[in-house]
Amino acid sequence: MTPVLTVEGLTKSFDMHHLGQRLHAFSGISFTLHPGEFLLLKGANGVGKSTLLRTLYRSYLPRAGHIWYHAPEGRIDLARAADVDVALLRRREIGFVTQFLIARPRVAAEEVVAEPLRRAGVAAPEALEQARRWLAEFGVKRDLWRAYPTTFSGGEQQKVNLARALILPQRLLLLDEPTASLDAGARAALVRRLDELKAQGVAMIGVFHHPGDVAGLIDREIELTVQEAMDDVAV
Amino acid sequence: MSLATLTKPWAAFSYGFLDASAKRELRRKMLKAIAVPGCQMPYASREVPMARGWGTGGLQVTLTLLKPTSRVKVIDQGADDSVNAASIRKFLHRVSGATETWDTLDATIIQSRHRVPEERLRDDQILVLQVPNPEPLRPVEPNMSTARQMHADADYGRLWLVLYEQIVRSGRVMQGAAYPSLVNGRHVMTPSPIPRWDVPKLNMARHLTFLSAGREKRLYAVPPFTRVEPLAFSDVPYKVEDHGNLTCSRSGVTGFFMNEIPQEDGSAVHELSDSHLGIKAIRRAEGEAAPIGATWYQNGEFRA
Amino acid sequence: MTATQLHAQLPPQLMTTPPLLTVSGVNRRFGDVVALHDVSARVYPGEVLGIVGESGSGKSTLLRMMNLEDTPDSGDYRLALPGVTGNLFELDRFARRMLCARHIGIVYQNPHLGLLMKNSSSGNVAERLLIAGERSFATLRSKARVALEASEFPLARMDAPPIELSGGMQQRVQLAKAIALEPALLLLDEPTTGLDVSVQALVLDTLKRLQRDRAITMVIVSHDLGVIRTMADRVMVMRRGRVVEEGLADQIFQDPQHEYTQALVHAKL
Numbered sequence: 001m002t003p004v005l006t007v008e009g010l011t012k013s014f015d016m017h018h019l020g021q022r023l024h025a026f027s028g029i030s031f032t033l034h035p036g037e038f039l040l041l042k043g044a045n046g047v048g049k050s051t052l053l054r055t056l057y058r059s060y061l062p063r064a065g066h067i068w069y070h071a072p073e074g075r076i077d078l079a080r081a082a083d084v085d086v087a088l089l090r091r092r093e094i095g096f097v098t099q100f101l102i103a104r105p106r107v108a109a110e111e112v113v114a115e116p117l118r119r120a121g122v123a124a125p126e127a128l129e130q131a132r133r134w135l136a137e138f139g140v141k142r143d144l145w146r147a148y149p150t151t152f153s154g155g156e157q158q159k160v161n162l163a164r165a166l167i168l169p170q171r172l173l174l175l176d177e178p179t180a181s182l183d184a185g186a187r188a189a190l191v192r193r194l195d196e197l198k199a200q201g202v203a204m205i206g207v208f209h210h211p212g213d214v215a216g217l218i219d220r221e222i223e224l225t226v227q228e229a230m231d232d233v234a235v
Numbered sequence: 236m237s238l239a240t241l242t243k244p245w246a247a248f249s250y251g252f253l254d255a256s257a258k259r260e261l262r263r264k265m266l267k268a269i270a271v272p273g274c275q276m277p278y279a280s281r282e283v284p285m286a287r288g289w290g291t292g293g294l295q296v297t298l299t300l301l302k303p304t305s306r307v308k309v310i311d312q313g314a315d316d317s318v319n320a321a322s323i324r325k326f327l328h329r330v331s332g333a334t335e336t337w338d339t340l341d342a343t344i345i346q347s348r349h350r351v352p353e354e355r356l357r358d359d360q361i362l363v364l365q366v367p368n369p370e371p372l373r374p375v376e377p378n379m380s381t382a383r384q385m386h387a388d389a390d391y392g393r394l395w396l397v398l399y400e401q402i403v404r405s406g407r408v409m410q411g412a413a414y415p416s417l418v419n420g421r422h423v424m425t426p427s428p429i430p431r432w433d434v435p436k437l438n439m440a441r442h443l444t445f446l447s448a449g450r451e452k453r454l455y456a457v458p459p460f461t462r463v464e465p466l467a468f469s470d471v472p473y474k475v476e477d478h479g480n481l482t483c484s485r486s487g488v489t490g491f492f493m494n495e496i497p498q499e500d501g502s503a504v505h506e507l508s509d510s511h512l513g514i515k516a517i518r519r520a521e522g523e524a525a526p527i528g529a530t531w532y533q534n535g536e537f538r539a
Numbered sequence: 540m541t542a543t544q545l546h547a548q549l550p551p552q553l554m555t556t557p558p559l560l561t562v563s564g565v566n567r568r569f570g571d572v573v574a575l576h577d578v579s580a581r582v583y584p585g586e587v588l589g590i591v592g593e594s595g596s597g598k599s600t601l602l603r604m605m606n607l608e609d610t611p612d613s614g615d616y617r618l619a620l621p622g623v624t625g626n627l628f629e630l631d632r633f634a635r636r637m638l639c640a641r642h643i644g645i646v647y648q649n650p651h652l653g654l655l656m657k658n659s660s661s662g663n664v665a666e667r668l669l670i671a672g673e674r675s676f677a678t679l680r681s682k683a684r685v686a687l688e689a690s691e692f693p694l695a696r697m698d699a700p701p702i703e704l705s706g707g708m709q710q711r712v713q714l715a716k717a718i719a720l721e722p723a724l725l726l727l728d729e730p731t732t733g734l735d736v737s738v739q740a741l742v743l744d745t746l747k748r749l750q751r752d753r754a755i756t757m758v759i760v761s762h763d764l765g766v767i768r769t770m771a772d773r774v775m776v777m778r779r780g781r782v783v784e785e786g787l788a789d790q791i792f793q794d795p796q797h798e799y800t801q802a803l804v805h806a807k808l
Contacts, residue, residue: 017802081553082551470675
């Protein structure tokens with residue numbers, strides 16, 4: 001079976017010009033991920049788990065190595081792919097679920113959730129209906145659907161966020177502590193949805209504060225270890 | 236053999252006040268103006284024995300066109316007998332020998348300020364309109380260089396916008412005289428301060444019209460059988476003044492452009508703006524032979 | 540070592556739609572001052588490109604060139620639109636005007652640049668339609684109303700002149716004018732600079748809404764990183780007439796490579 005992702009020797013460090021220093025995050029990471037596989041990233045706090053997720057998503061630019069993503073059209077190295085290709089994949093098949101919602105003022109919760117569907121070409125009424133279903137699934141109260149998430153509590157915002165991130169089946173899901181600040185009901189709904197997506201063949205890489213939340217889903221684990229933190233380099 | 240037998244008898248080298256080179260320049264510009272209908276042609280406006288702003292532009296065109304055999308009519312606000320009209324007409328006669336006339340049917344050249352005669356002009360007649368401000372874009376574009384570029388680009392959106400604003404603010408187009416009009420589908424001109432009533436008379440007319448501004452040193456023309464379309468929205472038709480039902484208190488004629496004469500008791504009566512048409516109507520009523528030609532308007536309606 | 544050397548990107552492989560806008564090798568000097576040095580940019584259909592940089596970085600000069608208001612000393616500009624071919628910098632004045640009227644909308648920081656302040660607001664929008672040849676008063680009214688409504692302008696005031704309106708409302712009139720002909724490209728030059736913060740947020744929200752509903756391709760220039768972060772999909776960082784860094788918006792803000800971008804981002808946070 002063709003893997004979804006083949007990571008080879010992935011290395012990330014941050015050049016901090018104002019300090020004249022280079023901060024090492026991780027180096028030489030390699031792994032392969034197949035459709036329907038769930039990979040857990042483990043390691044102590046600050047070891048670079050979130051950094052790895054963001055590098056895979058290309059929010060961070062890798063310093064060395066390859067991120068071979070097997071798109072339907074063929075293999076593409078996300079480490080060096082054109083920005084527009086990355087943007088296209090993000091719209092189409094790579095999802096990133098964080099605990100932070102970047103909410104915009106004056107956009108109703110149901111519209112926030114429906115947006116990925118709208119972008120994918122689903123008609124507005126249909127998209128809104130699905131959005132409401134998922135808001136209900138994650139336990140957002142009905143009277144909040146038309147309200148603006150900017151005014152919500154952290155937990156409610158996170159539910160909106162999850163509904164939005166998971167409404168569209170992706171091929172690859174990057175999960176950055178999605179269970180943080182969730183109540184038990186929503187957590188259960190999340191695990192149900194992840195399980196459903198996994199069964200549909202969605203590959204997932206996750207960082208969890210309490211991996212026990214998703215224990216049943218995990219296929220493999222990678223342990224990240226601490227790097228020496230800094231070099232003085234002329235950058 | 237004497238010197239006298241060797242030379243020709245004395246004769247005027249030129250006539251019509253302007254010298255030959257001035258007339259030649261004007262003639263060239265007038266031909267250009269005919270070639271590009273509605274496009275303003277710059278010319279070297281000469282000094283004439285009249286102040287700028289009193290019709291010097293029209294006068295120079297008329298002087299260039301005049302022949303001793305011409306018959307010339309001069310209109311000032313519709314009248315032949317105002318001081319201005321009389322003075323110009325007399326001057327034209329003196330410098331060229333052309334015959335003076337008040338009758339539109341009789342004239343070969345008609346110089347006019349503010350009006351086009353009510354009787355239809357023929358293809359052997361030339362109308363010369365005096366223009367104070369030849370630039371239709373001046374109200375919307377104070378920079379004349381830019382305005383010229385706008386003419387070159389046929390960029391007349393701003394003129395339409397003026398009409399739009401008038402309808403939005405007042406519910407109708409407020410533009411009275413000098414109504415901007417598109418000539419031959421290309422250049423927008425200001426047809427001099429003639430009333431809206433007179434603009435349709437220029438459209439596809441048999442006669443040639445020159446419009447000339449002496450102070451601004453610009454002349455332009457509407458050749459015979461040329462489209463002159465007042466700017467108007469497709470769903471807000473162009474409207475002429477509401478004079479169709481007015482009756483002249485002196486001649487009893489109805490259906491032409493009228494002057495309003497306020498009365499002491501606060502009311503107003505009207506009289507024909509085209510004064511000689513009124514005179515002819517009165518003469519006919521008194522039994523004299525005073526032929527009146529076909530008119531553009533009949534019973535207050537324009538007939539194309 | 541520059542960011543571009545380190546992270547030289549591959550040409551697009553998956554994106555098969557050609558860029559809507561391509562400028563390449565643009566140079567412009569004003570006397571001794573280099574306003575733009577070898578600047579290139581691409582914007583894909585439906586994308587929002589943010590151009591950020593301090594005053595004098597050349598970002599506004601570049602935007603003016605995209606609006607064909609200025610011609611570079613050298614450079615190439617193409618728009619992938621039906622009937623539009625060749626280097627647009629070589630077009631004559633008339634062709635430029637028609638192209639801009641039909642395909643490009645622009646919102647300036649200073650509303651005096653983009654609006655007739657004493658005409659009615661609806662008239663300002665209608666002017667665009669008049670240039671395109673619309674001659675029905677009723678259609679002008681209804682199209683102006685639609686554009687103003689899309690810009691979230693209060694229709695009760697549609698005939699008020701911009702000079703009587705607040706800064707935020709003036710920007711909405713500019714926006715309505717810019718989108719009236721449904722342009723393929725919308726250029727925004729510091730559209731919210733000088734507005735109160737709350738008004739700024741509302742104008743940005745309107746832009747965002749428009750972008751979402753109509754998928755208009757936009758180029759937005761601002762020195763305000765917050766504006767760029769809210770609006771842009773991709774970001775180009777300019778300094779002294781050069782592009783120092785280019786990337787996806789989240790990457791530029793989370794992992795800036797160039798020293799200048801880092802300073803800029805850190806100064807903001």
